[in-house]
Amino acid sequence: xxxxxxxxxxxxxxxxxxxxxxxxxxxxxxxxxxxxxxxxxxxxxxxxxxxxxxxxxxxxxxxxxxxxxxxxxxxxxxxx
Numbered sequence: 001x002x003x004x005x006x007x008x009x010x011x012x013x014x015x016x017x018x019x020x021x022x023x024x025x026x027x028x029x030x031x032x033x034x035x036x037x038x039x040x041x042x043x044x045x046x047x048x049x050x051x052x053x054x055x056x057x058x059x060x061x062x063x064x065x066x067x068x069x070x071x072x073x074x075x076x077x078x079x080x
């Protein structure tokens with residue numbers, strides 16, 4: 001009887017340990033996903049800045065060739 005109770009307690013403890021381990025893994029996964037979103041936001045911001053710099057660097061002919069509509073926008077006085 002005592003051996004059966006000890007085996008049952010060991011089984012329950014193993015289940016609790018497994019659930020705690022899984023909880024830690026979920027926490028790590030959530031942290032990794034948060035980090036991934038942060039990296040994606042930084043990359044998106046950098047790409048927008050790079051795009052802005054490229055558009056400022058291009059002349060009207062290059063903008064028209066690239067399909068950025070530089071000739072019409074510059075003729076109206078606006079930035080592209």
